[in-house]
Amino acid sequence: MRPFHESPFQSLTVPITRASTIVFDSLDDFVNRSTRQPDGFTYGVTGTPTTRALEREIASLENGAHCVVYPSGQAALTAPALALLRRGDHFLVSDGAYGPFRDFCVRWLAQLGIEVGFYPANCRGTFRDYVRPNTRLIHIEAPASLTMEMPDIAAIIQAARAGGIRTMMDNTWASTVAYRPLEHGIDLSIEAASKLLGGHSDLLMGSVSTNDFELHKKLRDVQNAVGLSVSPDEAALVLRGLHTLDLRYKAQAKSTLVIAEWLDDHPMVENVHYPAMRSHQDFDLWQRDFTSAGCVLSFSTKHSNLSQYKDFLRN
Ligand SMILES: *Cc1c(COP(=O)(O)O)cnc(C)c1O
Numbered sequence: 409m410r411p412f413h414e415s416p417f418q419s420l421t422v423p424i425t426r427a428s429t430i431v432f433d434s435l436d437d438f439v440n441r442s443t444r445q446p447d448g449f450t451y452g453v454t455g456t457p458t459t460r461a462l463e464r465e466i467a468s469l470e471n472g473a474h475c476v477v478y479p480s481g482q483a484a485l486t487a488p489a490l491a492l493l494r495r496g497d498h499f500l501v502s503d504g505a506y507g508p509f510r511d512f513c514v515r516w517l518a519q520l521g522i523e524v525g526f527y528p529a530n531c532r533g534t535f536r537d538y539v540r541p542n543t544r545l546i547h548i549e550a551p552a553s554l555t556m557e558m559p560d561i562a563a564i565i566q567a568a569r570a571g572g573i574r575t576m577m578d579n580t581w582a583s584t585v586a587y588r589p590l591e592h593g594i595d596l597s598i599e600a601a602s603k604l605l606g607g608h609s610d611l612l613m614g615s616v617s618t619n620d621f622e623l624h625k626k627l628r629d630v631q632n633a634v635g636l637s638v639s640p641d642e643a644a645l646v647l648r649g650l651h652t653l654d655l656r657y658k659a660q661a662k663s664t665l666v667i668a669e670w671l672d673d674h675p676m677v678e679n680v681h682y683p684a685m686r687s688h689q690d691f692d693l694w695q696r697d698f699t700s701a702g703c704v705l706s707f708s709t710k711h712s713n714l715s716q717y718k719d720f721l722r723n
Contacts, residue, residue: 421644421647421648422457422458422461422462422644422647423457423458424458424640424641424643424644425456425457425458425640426452426456426640426641427452427456427640428451428452428453429451429452430449430450430451430452445625445628445629445632446474446476446624446625446627446628446629447460447463447474447628452637453631453632453635453636453637454628454631454632454637455477455637455638456640458640458643458644458647459477459638459640459643461643461647462477462643462644462646462647463475463476463477463615465647465650466584466599466601466605466615466617466650467617469584469588469650469653470584470588470589470590470597470617471588471590471591472590472597472617472618472619473618473619473621473624474617474618474619474620474621474624475615475616475617475618476615476616476624476627476628476631477601477613477614477615477638477643477646478613478614478615478616478631478636478638479612479613479614479636479637479638479639480600480602480612480613480614481506481578481580481598481599481600481601481602481603481612481613481614482506482508482509482512482600482614483614483636484598484599484600484614484615484616485506485509485512485576485578485598485614486509486512487616487627487630487631487634487636488545488574488576488596488598488616488623488627489512489513489517489522489545490630490634491623491626491627491629491630492544492545492574492623492626493517493520493522493544493545494522494544495520495521495522496521496522496523496542497522497523497542497543497544497545498522498523498524498525498540498542498543498544499513499517499522499523499524499525499543499544499545499546499547500525500526500527500538500539500540500543500545500546500547500573501513501524501525501526501527501546501547502526502527502529502531502547502548502549502552502559503526503527503528503529503552504529504549504551504552504553504554504555504556504557505526505547505549505552505553505578506549506553506578506580506600507553507554509547509578523540523542525538525540525543527559528557528559529549529551529552529555529557529559530552530557530558530559530689530690531559531560531563531564532559532560532563533560533563535559535560535563535564535567536567539567539571539573543571543573544573544574545573545574545575545576546564546568546573546574546575546576547575547576547577547578548561548564548575548576548577548578548589548594549577549578550577550579550581550582550587550693550697551581551683551690551694551702553578554706555681555706556681556682556683556688556704556705556706557681557683557689557690558683558690558693558694558697559693560693561577561592561594561693561697562592562696562697565592565593565594569593574595574596574623575593575594575595575596576594576595576596576597576598576616577589577594577596577597577598578598578600579597579598579599580598580599580600580603580604581702581704582698582700582702583599583603583604583605583653583657583702584597584599584605584653585604585653585654585657585658585699585700586657586661586698586699586700586701586702587697587698587699590617590618590619592697595618595620595623596616596617596618596623596627597616597617597618598614598615598616598617599614599615599617600613600614601613601614601615601646602614604653604656604657604703605646605649605650605653606642606645606646606649607649607652607653607656608645608649610645611642611645611646612642613638613642613643613646657700657702657703658700660702660703661684661700661701661702661703662701663703664682664684664701664702664703664704664705665682665684665685665701667705668680668682668684668685668705669685671705671707672685672687675710676709676710676711676716676720677707677708677709677710678707678708678709678710679707679708680705680706680707681705681706681707681708682701682705682706683698684698684701684702
């Protein structure tokens, strides 16, 4: 079968190609199938033309050369850790990391003999204090999950480069619209495509993009070794979602700013955590690095009394 773009049926959309085993031209071709990696086709687990089309699309949004999609954002966060860290390495993680990933670091990586350390989610000048001689990989998330602090990303990148340390960033909040990590020198940009890239709450997916071909090969290898396959049907849904990503993102950011200001004036609200709001303590870093507001915020109430909290949600 010819690939879809050479097909006489010139659809505007990417066709859904479902496959596990594929046919090889010769025994030699089959025996040497690993030479087709990282982006050729060998077996459904490492992708079909549909997932490959999505990977190309996400890589281009990230302004990167390569991308691997995984079955969830969480899987996409764990893949770089599995690809790059070995016993005795130190992994430096943002204290504001997405909860399940933090859990993975503490409960799983630590058991594999990898040292896991945390730096404050709003770390600025003191970042170097957290780097050790065996630090191999640094995780960044901006803003932090739930608490929404911004770290000084540029300072982290500078420290990482000085020490020859790889960097990965969970870029789900900015979703390539407000920030593109690879353009700033981060090695791996991770998106929970379940959120803004997919855009309709009907699928789970994650992506890891990079400009480094050696890293890309390792990430494809992890996908193969752990069996982290992505359904072509879901890849087609994300391809559809991407058409409206920019429009959705900007409309949602506008609404979120209105909601943030409304919450800020609310008598029961103590603090609104939204770095795109002028009163946020990390507004300067958000303004320096990001080109748009995002659509996730959090807030704390003045009273921690549960019944008052319930009243607040009812009103
Ligand atoms: C949701 C989310 C993830 C995980 O994505 P899943 O697809 O749900 O596994 C990771 N990071 C951030 C910031 C998220 O919001």
